[in-house]
Amino acid sequence: MRSPVRLERRLEQPKWLNWVVPLASLVAALILGAIVLWITGKNPFDVYQRIFERGFAGKRAFSGALEMATPLAFTGLCAAVAFRMGLVNIGGEGQFYMGAVGASYVGISLGGSPTGITIILMCLGGMVFGSVYAAIVGVLRARFNTNEIITSLMMNYLAAIFLNYLIFNSKSFWRDPDSPQFPKGKTLSARADWNTYSIFGVNLPIGFLIAILAGSAVWVLYKRTRFGFEVGVLADSPKAARYAGIRTTSTIVIVMALSGALAGLGGAADVGNFRGLLDAKGIQMAGYGYTGIVVAALARRNPLVTVVVAIFIGGLTKAGYALQGPNFPSGLVGTLQGLILFTAVAGEILIKYRIRMTPRRSEVVA
Amino acid sequence: MNSNIFIIVIASAIFYGTPLFFAALGGIFTERSGVLNLGVEGTMLIGGVTGAWTCLHVGGSAWFTITVSILMGALAGGLVSTLLAFLCITLKTNQTVAGLSITIFAGTVGLSSYLANIWKVSRQPVPRPIRKLDVFGLSDTPIVGPILFHQTTLTYLSWVLAILATIYLFHTRIGLQLRAVGESPQTADAMGINVVKYRYVHTIFGGMLAGVGGVFYSLAIVPLWVDGMTKGAGWIAIALVIFGFWRPSLALLGAYLFGALQSLGSTLKARNVKISGDLLDALPFFMTIVVLVLVSSRFAHRKLGAPAALGVPYEREER
Numbered sequence: 001m002r003s004p005v006r007l008e009r010r011l012e013q014p015k016w017l018n019w020v021v022p023l024a025s026l027v028a029a030l031i032l033g034a035i036v037l038w039i040t041g042k043n044p045f046d047v048y049q050r051i052f053e054r055g056f057a058g059k060r061a062f063s064g065a066l067e068m069a070t071p072l073a074f075t076g077l078c079a080a081v082a083f084r085m086g087l088v089n090i091g092g093e094g095q096f097y098m099g100a101v102g103a104s105y106v107g108i109s110l111g112g113s114p115t116g117i118t119i120i121l122m123c124l125g126g127m128v129f130g131s132v133y134a135a136i137v138g139v140l141r142a143r144f145n146t147n148e149i150i151t152s153l154m155m156n157y158l159a160a161i162f163l164n165y166l167i168f169n170s171k172s173f174w175r176d177p178d179s180p181q182f183p184k185g186k187t188l189s190a191r192a193d194w195n196t197y198s199i200f201g202v203n204l205p206i207g208f209l210i211a212i213l214a215g216s217a218v219w220v221l222y223k224r225t226r227f228g229f230e231v232g233v234l235a236d237s238p239k240a241a242r243y244a245g246i247r248t249t250s251t252i253v254i255v256m257a258l259s260g261a262l263a264g265l266g267g268a269a270d271v272g273n274f275r276g277l278l279d280a281k282g283i284q285m286a287g288y289g290y291t292g293i294v295v296a297a298l299a300r301r302n303p304l305v306t307v308v309v310a311i312f313i314g315g316l317t318k319a320g321y322a323l324q325g326p327n328f329p330s331g332l333v334g335t336l337q338g339l340i341l342f343t344a345v346a347g348e349i350l351i352k353y354r355i356r357m358t359p360r361r362s363e364v365v366a
Numbered sequence: 367m368n369s370n371i372f373i374i375v376i377a378s379a380i381f382y383g384t385p386l387f388f389a390a391l392g393g394i395f396t397e398r399s400g401v402l403n404l405g406v407e408g409t410m411l412i413g414g415v416t417g418a419w420t421c422l423h424v425g426g427s428a429w430f431t432i433t434v435s436i437l438m439g440a441l442a443g444g445l446v447s448t449l450l451a452f453l454c455i456t457l458k459t460n461q462t463v464a465g466l467s468i469t470i471f472a473g474t475v476g477l478s479s480y481l482a483n484i485w486k487v488s489r490q491p492v493p494r495p496i497r498k499l500d501v502f503g504l505s506d507t508p509i510v511g512p513i514l515f516h517q518t519t520l521t522y523l524s525w526v527l528a529i530l531a532t533i534y535l536f537h538t539r540i541g542l543q544l545r546a547v548g549e550s551p552q553t554a555d556a557m558g559i560n561v562v563k564y565r566y567v568h569t570i571f572g573g574m575l576a577g578v579g580g581v582f583y584s585l586a587i588v589p590l591w592v593d594g595m596t597k598g599a600g601w602i603a604i605a606l607v608i609f610g611f612w613r614p615s616l617a618l619l620g621a622y623l624f625g626a627l628q629s630l631g632s633t634l635k636a637r638n639v640k641i642s643g644d645l646l647d648a649l650p651f652f653m654t655i656v657v658l659v660l661v662s663s664r665f666a667h668r669k670l671g672a673p674a675a676l677g678v679p680y681e682r683e684e685r
Contacts, residue, residue, distance in 0.1 A: 338470040
């Protein structure tokens with residue numbers, strides 16, 4: 001028996017599909033989410049309405065969405081940059097932590113410098129820490145052909161343990177010596193506070209502007225430079241790349257380092273713009289690195305779209321935090337994000353394939 | 367004699383290694399059919415929370431409750447991996463991202479936590495935990511007692527499964543066909559093997575084993591449900607599949623090695639050995655990386671390598 005539905009590879013991929021399919025997957029995810037809610041005895045309309053109100057509607061909610069979108073845009077870019085080359089960096093989480101460690105080191109040390117310079121140096125600190133941490137994964141992949149998915153994930157756990165060590169189990173530079181009873185990070189000097197601008201009553205963190213800048217830079221790098229072209233060739237046809245003399249090994253390491261630098265930048269923005277200290281528990285709870293994968297998948301790896309999608313997922317996440325309580329169980333937003341990733345992945349099929357209904361034999365004969 | 371540190375470490379390595387082995391064995395079945403399941407962590411968590419809920423709500427004798435809990439955990443794991451199978455096999459999506467989406471959907475802050483919340487099982491001690499047995503009253507026997515005769519039922523079941531799985535994979539016709547599907551689906555298809563069916567069945571069965579692994583966490587190791595309680599065990603299990611070169615026997619050894627690493631912390635702490643807890647916590651993750659680097663060398667791959675079609679969706683009309 002043949003199945004009546006057949007998948008047929010598209011020879012050409014129409015442009016409009018690139019927009020319609022992600023939107024359709026979003027709608028599909030919301031419908032699936034509604035089913036989950038309904039099965040578990042919640043009113044889906046009520047839940048979605050509250051998410052919309054707390055996540056997006058009004059100036060305060062939208063400020064919150066942008067706040068949450070800032071780290072997510074960076075971790076989304078981190079995942080997108082690696083995906084573009086067929087590398088799966090799920091270590092954005094750990095690279096984000098390391099970026100926060102590097103940036104807070106700079107922020108604590110440079111108490112006296114002017115704010116502008118401090119911000120730039122904190123960004124650099126975050127990028128260096130994040131990129132070195134990711135480059136380890138890249139080197140292992142490039143030199144020993146070690147599966148980067150698992151190593152980058154293991155590095156997340158190691159980074160989390162390192163973070164706990166710095167704040168809870170040692171007398172490190174990052175730990176506040178005045179609070180021995182309740183271990184917490186040392187507060188950054190006031191000059192290391194990143195600016196937040198108010199535009200029509202909406203708070204726009206400078207970190208988000210840096211994310212837009214970073215997204216644009218990645219777009220230019222991948223679309224307009226020789227390096228970006230080489231990455232594309234390597235992704236689509238490693239053999240052709242080797243014949244063309246593209247250096248696979250170093251490109252893998254560079255792309256991983258770049259990916260980690262973006263996550264590290266996110267860690268810097270998180271410390272500078274929002275937390276003002278190395279908050280070991282807080283950034284582990286947030287799980288920005290994992291959510292970034294959802295952002296990148298929904299944006300279909302496009303760096304500019306990634307930043308926009310981050311606002312949407314950011315609002316969703318923020319609403320999840322704000323609403324958490326007996327009527328709004330904590331795992332709900334994560335479940336929705338997972339469903340969005342599901343449908344985004346499944347949606348890829350509609351871009352690559354055409355769905356054909358094959359008529360039954362008997363009907364054809366008649 | 368039996369309080370000797372080595373004996374304690376070996377005995378608890380087997381205890382802590384048991385869920386790792388269940389998940390890794392599931393991974394072996396799945397990957398042998400050519401499907402890569404990166405959703406193991408999420409699958410284990412769903413199995414774990416379902417098992418805990420069942421144990422809290424199903425009465426009867428201890429044996430009955432525990433058996434039903436394990437079966438429910440397996441069922442839940444099977445359901446989750448059915449989703450993965452649908453994405454990977456029917457929709458032919460990128461298997462890496464499909465697996466990740468399972469782990470994010472079901473994982474620490476996803477459905478497993480949501481279910482725990484609405485079912486109100488968070489941090490509720492389960493009334494009937496899986497206990498270690500005293501087999502033939504031999505648990506006090508020097509050396510072998512704690513290691514061989516003082517383990518849980520699931521551990522003994524896992525030994526049986528390891529043997530059965532080896533026979534199944536390497537000494538039966540179906541096992542041979544399964545490996546053919548994983549190595550070269552085109553050839554298998556030409557031979558008249560139903561590639562889609564083989565992949566579905568083994569992916570779902572693999573997920574069921576991962577679910578059982580999750581139940582071991584919430585019913586035996588802790589034994590209560592805590593969000594994200596597998597703490598990366600699912601990922602270590604995926605590494606164990608590679609480390610065990612897709613063979614149940616080697617995966618069993620690997621699982622016990624990592625079980626030892628995981629239990630080392632609590633064992634040493636109980637002995638008042640002064641050593642950094644963070645360092646011990648980091649050990650399994652660090653060793654996973656080291657081991658992966660070692661086995662991904664070219665020699666190891668050529669000799670005992672991965673199924674050739676692993677991670678590649680099968681499309682009948684393409685070459």
